[in-house]
Amino acid sequence: MYPLLEINLSKLKQNIDALQKKCSEWMLEPVAVTKGFCADYKITDLLFDAGIRSFADSNLSNLLKLIDRFGNKAQYQLIRLPMKEEIEAIIENQIIPMVSQLEILNLFSEKAKQLHAQPSVILAIETGDGREGFLPEEVLENIKQIASLDHIAIIGIGTSLACLSGVLPQISTLEQLCSLRNQLKPIFHNPHLFVSVGGTTFFSLWEDYNHTPKVDQIRCGEAFLFGSDMSRKRNLSWLQQGAFHIEAEIVEIKSKKPDSSNRGFDAFGRVCEISCEKNYPRKRALVAIGLQDIDDTQLFFKDRNVTIVGATSNYLVLDCEESRHDFRIGDLVRFQAGYGTVLRAFLSPYIQKRYIE
Template identity: 25%
Template sequence: MYPKITWDLSKIRRNCREMLKEAANRNLDLVSVVNLAAGHEEIVWALAIQGIKTIGDSRVLNLKKYQDIPIKKMLLRAPMLKELKYLVEYADCTFISDLQTMRNLNQEAIRQNKHVEIILMINEKELHTAFDSNYHFIAELTEIATFSNLVLTGLGTNLSQYDEPDVVINKLNNLAHFKRILEEKLGISISLISCGGSNHISIWDSENLDKANNQIRSGTGILMGVGLNHEPIPFLEQETSWLEAQIIEVYPSSLSTKITVSGGDDELLATDSNPNHKQAVIALGHQDCYSNDLITTDDNIKILRQGPDYTILDVTNSEKDYQVGDVIKFNLTYLANLALMNSEYVVKEYLI
């Protein structure tokens, strides 16, 4: 059946082993982000078998689907008040920043007679300068020490929007400084700083980085082999997943190419029609995945346009004479993987 997304679990297992080894060499705790699994157990089982101790997902309902997998489960975003019941049931740890949400979460944890670990998320804008003991929200945070069923295990932030290493290092060092202030104020020990995603690989060997930053969250690294700006990570496997879609129509088409010639204040539009173009329609639309996140493996195929349940390709220059029933393969961006895994109309296949 098509369209079909295929995951090569052998490559993911190798990536997992390599990331675990590299993280251990740097005394880093590794959390495998599994948003791309979209609630499908096969990928998460592959990670658990390789020795991953903690997975992270942005959806509580996905964590629920992994309840039979013996692995620590972390919610990677602040929870909604309406989902606190399910958070306590299905997650062991959560990122959180709002004090009122913490109060409500503590009450729900008491009701269920459970303890929940929390990682206090610090907005990256707060990290532009070093903290001091009089910083405006530190006094508010002293209430955290009174929550009977919440355990503050760490601080966290998200710096994925930054690609300047010096900026990231400075912000993380400010976070490490804040950790020490908070430990002194609350009289507790905070065991970890969850310092970033796969892009952290580009700075994890920096001598200027405070070693208190000791947890890395890797999703694209383990599952796709890429890091900062989608650049391949040299010691990891890429092409871990791909899409195949079947052609349902093939027909000739006269394509018009508009050529704009600027001269002074005037623009001339010339039209060049080629009656020999050949188009193919595949059974995949933007309800499954947006076409600008697809990468054709045949460099001579161009993606022309897309509707809700179809995509039109120009196959004129391909060396293959495509016909109805033929299958076209695509490589995938992160967003393509995410969309396809969440589409019920796309078949999921896993190579062992």
């Protein structure tokens, strides 16, 4: 049945093994981020069997799914800031949250006291991306209040970059985090307070520099899934690409000329642009897959003479006027899939999964 997402488990295993080796050389603990594939057991089993014992996800439901699978044989981090209603479940399941608000730290401490527990917490630190995290000076200004929360254990500090604003990490980023860690260790009475960084964009600092400040963890998903670093539009030479492909069926082929008069916006409220450089009518193929299943900017077709015109909720539209291939109704088209497409495909109930060993 189509459309389908093909997952090459052999390539993923090669990437996981290579990642383990590199992290060992760089004295980093890899934390596998599973949100991009909804913590699918076929992939998480590969990670676990390879020796990965730390998992991270932005969805509590995925972490609970992993706990059902691996129990206390692994550690689990919630890397999306917790909602108030999740606090009790996080404590009861010994999940390690990243927290950036004093109010939430207080709620964790209060609930932990009620449950006779002492949950571990990572302080999220803002280092330039403009997303989640305490400002470093904010932590120091409120340090007495944080340290007074007896019912939680601050075990580390963590940051993320190149997620929202495309800010790239620098050596100074690590130096700032390590300096903050050293200031916090005696205050929290924790000589093992760790620094955790995310995501794949941080690997460049170990690739490019011989003496990198001592960081303990790197949280990543893109590296072992795609062998790439989107923040720099590059492939990682020590990893494999092409572990995920989308296949879908052509359901219409016709030459079309879109009407350029009296135009508004598309079904998603986007501005529609029609190239004036192309001669119309042009041969278009409609593929039975759409934005509810994939991200049309994260599909890569081998035939460079075929371009993606756009997508609606249920159709992907291809311009195949210049292609030498004689596309026909019922033909399957195959694309290498990037992060956005894989994420949506795992979420979509309309996409079949095919695993290649």
